[in-house]
Amino acid sequence: GEDVEQSLFLSVREGDSSVINCTYTDSSSTYLYWYKQEPGAGLQLLTYIFSNMDMKQDQRLTVLLNKKDKHLSLRIADTQTGDSAIYFCAESRTGGYNKLIFGAGTRLAVHP
Amino acid sequence: NAGVTQTPKFQVLKTGQSMTLQCAQDMNHNSMYWYRQDPGMGLRLIYYSASEGTTDKGEVPNGYNVSRLNKREFSLRLESAAPSQTSVYFCASSERGLGARSATNEKLFFGSGTQLSVL
Numbered sequence: 001g002e003d004v005e006q007s008l009f010l011s012v013r014e015g016d017s018s019v020i021n022c023t024y025t026d027s028s029s030t031y032l033y034w035y036k037q038e039p040g041a042g043l044q045l046l047t048y049i050f051s052n053m054d055m056k057q058d059q060r061l062t063v064l065l066n067k068k069d070k071h072l073s074l075r076i077a078d079t080q081t082g083d084s085a086i087y088f089c090a091e092s093r094t095g096g097y098n099k100l101i102f103g104a105g106t107r108l109a110v111h112p
Numbered sequence: 113n114a115g116v117t118q119t120p121k122f123q124v125l126k127t128g129q130s131m132t133l134q135c136a137q138d139m140n141h142n143s144m145y146w147y148r149q150d151p152g153m154g155l156r157l158i159y160y161s162a163s164e165g166t167t168d169k170g171e172v173p174n175g176y177n178v179s180r181l182n183k184r185e186f187s188l189r190l191e192s193a194a195p196s197q198t199s200v201y202f203c204a205s206s207e208r209g210l211g212a213r214s215a216t217n218e219k220l221f222f223g224s225g226t227q228l229s230v231l
Contacts, residue, residue: 042116042222043155043204088154088155100220
């Protein structure tokens with residue numbers, strides 16, 4: 001995951017918004033993904049955005065894409081304790097078969 | 113609906129021992145993958161199989177071998193385990209085969225992981 005960068009830790013208060021940031025490197029990436037990993041479990045797809053979109057909203061989740069700066073963010077509104085997890089951003093490279101490159105993950109801690 | 117099932121969940125090996133991690137999916141997916149997860153490094157692709165009968169190297173294949181036994185099963189073998197292989201291993205599958213990609217068919221479904229320690 002060396003080419004996809006995320007900050008490693010974020011702490012927020014319950015009810016606040018969380019913003020998790022990611023930078024990627026391949027401007028030709030077709031899709032960009034956010035996966036969530038809860039303790040002791042595998043990753044689950046949260047949402048994705050196609051590279052020709054600027055924003056995608058899905059209930060409490062908002063994904064923003066700045067293709068010029070290769071910057072992706074995930075905003076979680078009204079963050080709950082159940083949102084505590086590790087969030088991975090991933091880019092879908094076009095150079096190889098289904099090559100998803102993952103960031104190192106951002107651990108989100110939600111406190112009362 | 114089991115999804116992707118991995119065994120074992122935990123394993124401790126001594127340096128030089130061998131073992132096989134098993135993975136099976138019941139979603140009739142074409143592609144299967146093995147990743148390893150290390151602290152601060154995200155997930156790195158070890159091997160993948162785009163369809164039954166084919167396997168290809170990922171980013172970090174050294175020290176591993178794989179077998180796509182049939183459409184459902186994809187195993188990962190460590191022939192001579194080393195401490196550097198201490199990691200959490202995830203199997204994943206996706207619908208996509210050798211055709212065009214889409215966000216839907218590219219979506220990865222993960223198993224719950226195998227925590228491997230090599231002493």
